Amino acid sequence: MNQNSAQRMPVRVMILISLYVVLTLVAIWRAITFEAFDLLTLGVIPVFIGLLIRAPWTKVLLLSYVALQSLGLVAMTTTALIAYQITPEDVKLVFRGYNIPLIPLWLLLLSVVVFQWWVGLSNATRDYLAQK
DSSP, X not given: OOGGGSOOOOHXXXXXXXXXXXXXXXXXXXXXXXXOXXXXXXXXXXXXXXXXXXXXXXXXXXXXXXXXXXXXXHHXXXXXXXXHHHOGGGOOEEETTEEEOHHHHHHHHHHHXXXXXXXXXXXXXXXXXXXX
């Protein structure tokens, strides 16, 4: 087979793999530093490995992981909105002394989740994972 006829990795999958490299490093750092072993944190590792080796089970795992992220985002958003109705001055996120604005953070997280859904449900990803 000619090397030029081999299907190249779609750009959206490359971006997703790059995102998962960062998330995997953060998950490993969090697991080592805080001894936090949870599905939302460490679930990125099998998805990342599956994308790299183009395993047939990767699409199911990717969609399950993004669904879990979506559920977590909805739960945290709902909790924050309820807390804001009760005591607005207490609804803030402080990390190492820095006050992180919640609306831009929520928009960033929402865009990351929507991007993952878009990549996971695209035909380009299906074709990439089907061809080995």
